[in-house]
Amino acid sequence: MKRIGSILLIAALVLSLAACSKGGQKEFTTNLPPETGELGEDIRIDASNHIQIKKAEVVRDGEREILLITYDWYFEGGKARAGFEQYVITAKQGGVALKGDLSQVESIKKLVTQINVDEKLEDIQQGFVLRDQEPVTLSLMGNESWIFKEGKPVHAYPVTVEVPVAP
Amino acid sequence: MSVVAKKAGSPAKGKTNPLNKVFDIIGGIFKPILIVIIGGGVLQALRDVLLMLGVIGKVSSSYLILNALGDCAFYFLPIFLAYSSAQVFGATPYMSAAVAAFLVYPSITNMFTWANNVGWSLTLFGTIPVTYAKYPSSVLPIILIVLFQSKIEPLIKKVVPELLKTIFVPVLTMFFTAIVGLVILGPIGTWIGDGLAAAISWLNRTVPWLVPTLVGALSPFLVITGSHYSLFPVATQNLAQLGYDTVLLPGNMASNIALAGMSFAVAMRAKNPKYKSYSASSGITSLFGISQSSLYGNAIPLKKPLIASILGGGIAGFYAGITAIKGHSFVTPGLLSLVGYLQPTSNIINAIITCVIAFAGTFVLTLVLGFEEPDEQTVRELSGEAAPAEDAKAGTDKAGGKK
Numbered sequence: 001m002k003r004i005g006s007i008l009l010i011a012a013l014v015l016s017l018a019a020c021s022k023g024g025q026k027e028f029t030t031n032l033p034p035e036t037g038e039l040g041e042d043i044r045i046d047a048s049n050h051i052q053i054k055k056a057e058v059v060r061d062g063e064r065e066i067l068l069i070t071y072d073w074y075f076e077g078g079k080a081r082a083g084f085e086q087y088v089i090t091a092k093q094g095g096v097a098l099k100g101d102l103s104q105v106e107s108i109k110k111l112v113t114q115i116n117v118d119e120k121l122e123d124i125q126q127g128f129v130l131r132d133q134e135p136v137t138l139s140l141m142g143n144e145s146w147i148f149k150e151g152k153p154v155h156a157y158p159v160t161v162e163v164p165v166a167p
Numbered sequence: 168m169s170v171v172a173k174k175a176g177s178p179a180k181g182k183t184n185p186l187n188k189v190f191d192i193i194g195g196i197f198k199p200i201l202i203v204i205i206g207g208g209v210l211q212a213l214r215d216v217l218l219m220l221g222v223i224g225k226v227s228s229s230y231l232i233l234n235a236l237g238d239c240a241f242y243f244l245p246i247f248l249a250y251s252s253a254q255v256f257g258a259t260p261y262m263s264a265a266v267a268a269f270l271v272y273p274s275i276t277n278m279f280t281w282a283n284n285v286g287w288s289l290t291l292f293g294t295i296p297v298t299y300a301k302y303p304s305s306v307l308p309i310i311l312i313v314l315f316q317s318k319i320e321p322l323i324k325k326v327v328p329e330l331l332k333t334i335f336v337p338v339l340t341m342f343f344t345a346i347v348g349l350v351i352l353g354p355i356g357t358w359i360g361d362g363l364a365a366a367i368s369w370l371n372r373t374v375p376w377l378v379p380t381l382v383g384a385l386s387p388f389l390v391i392t393g394s395h396y397s398l399f400p401v402a403t404q405n406l407a408q409l410g411y412d413t414v415l416l417p418g419n420m421a422s423n424i425a426l427a428g429m430s431f432a433v434a435m436r437a438k439n440p441k442y443k444s445y446s447a448s449s450g451i452t453s454l455f456g457i458s459q460s461s462l463y464g465n466a467i468p469l470k471k472p473l474i475a476s477i478l479g480g481g482i483a484g485f486y487a488g489i490t491a492i493k494g495h496s497f498v499t500p501g502l503l504s505l506v507g508y509l510q511p512t513s514n515i516i517n518a519i520i521t522c523v524i525a526f527a528g529t530f531v532l533t534l535v536l537g538f539e540e541p542d543e544q545t546v547r548e549l550s551g552e553a554a555p556a557e558d559a560k561a562g563t564d565k566a567g568g569k570k
Contacts, residue, residue, distance in 0.1 A: 095408060
């Protein structure tokens with residue numbers, strides 16, 4: 001009796017494991033953000049964060065020219081704070097990183113503001129000190145380090161947006 | 168600090184030369200952790216070789232795992248250094264490790280990177296400015312921070328009443344150490360590095376051949392202070408704008424290969440089989456561009472081999488400078504980085520000659536200058552062997568501050 005019981009128990013275990021492994025065969029693909037985006041487009045940069053760059057303008061600050069970008073941020077999934085916990089926007093010109101500058105930003109507090117479920121934080125601004133008149137490549141990076149593409153881990157990548165710099 | 172001279176058992180024992188003292192302290196701090204640095208270095212070399220042979224792809228979990236395993240000892244280096252520095256300076260090791268862990272805590276690291284990227288001025292309590300610094304893999308900041316802890320901890324122990332010591336000694340020690348570290352001591356490496364980056368960029372515009380010479384010769388010191396990180400943006404910018412770099416990559420390659428030549432010479436000349444084995448392993452990892460074990464286990468404790476490495480690296484760097492070799496990709500500067508010098512043919516030939524000069528020159532110089540072999544205790548520490556029970560107890564007592 002004990003033997004039959006043991007066999008039934010093992011059989012149940014094997015069947016449940018088989019069922020598990022069958023379920024685990026699903027290819028795991030996380031949200032894949034687009035590699036590039038455009039000004040004005042609502043871009044989903046990771047599983048939860050959306051960025052829409054509405055405006056990019058060049059403003060003067062003494063000798064310096066600063067590219068001032070204005071964007072909206074929307075977070076799917078509850079309360080969240082803007083800033084480093086969710087996304088990072090950086091800029092390059094000719095492959096060289098531009099220095100961030102907040103001197104021309106209207107409200108820097110928006111960069112660290114908390115939002116509630118389904119809220120959109122509008123008109124957030126960031127500035128970058130321009131090196132020349134070459135177009136600027138903005139990098140919009142979400143908060144995931146890794147994403148899965150057809151079951152394989154891939155380094156998360158930023159969405160790039162080309163911004164022309166008008167003289 | 169006398170603890171170091173006693174424990175290190177280095178050839179400079181008993182000497183009062185301040186430079187020797189500094190070298191002894193650095194040696195004392197690094198000896199216990201070199202074993203993981205060698206392990207990590209070999210794993211990184213293995214990762215690069217497997218990647219180059221196409222055995223693993225960069226988009227694979229194997230790469231992820233191997234990369235993390237090889238890199239973790241370097242990324243979390245401040246935590247290891249904090250513990251060993253505390254043992255040298257007589258602070259409480261676990262509190263030092265906690266402060267180091269705070270500096271590499273993911274949220275802190277992310278916040279610093281974010282603030283640096285967007286131009287946000289970080290402050291503490293709304294008034295005290297916090298300078299951006301890169302703490303993962305850093306060396307100098309945590310050593311200075313633990314040194315500070317070793318001074319403030321006894322004062323706090325003295326002031327706090329016996330009844331409240333359990334709570335207030337760790338709270339106050341960790342708080343003050345972390346804050347002073349974050350605001351004052353931590354950014355020192357960044358400030359040195361930024362000044363250095365500006366000076367090197369200026370030199371590169373006026374006397375370009377001198378830059379690889381200096382980087383080839385002085386890289387060991389750049390690594391000790393962590394200021395070599397400040398040259399990374401210069402190299403990245405060169406690669407992005409010009410498609411090649413002459414500032415960091417050639418000189419760094421010369422220096423690492425020179426350290427490899429030095430370690431192999433030490434391995435050949437050393438009599439202690441364990442030290443021979445340690446030095447040969449260090450030589451191998453240095454060939455692949457991971458030179459910390461050569462630097463902290465051979466060059467610094469033995470001193471004369473450090474001079475040989477500086478000369479050998481400098482001469483090879485000088486050759487790299489006058490032939491203006493160009494590194495076209497950011498590969499760990501060692502033999503594998505030669506793939507970044509393939510075009511044109513003269514570039515790869517001169518890069519190979521640079522490596523040969525660095526290796527052979529330093530090898531010969533090390534043999535000519537000679538060195539005094541470290542004692543058995545030092546070798547045991549370098550090899551990662553547990554100290555005899557009595558020594559270990561004595562070390563714990565010192566580390567715990569029970570003097």
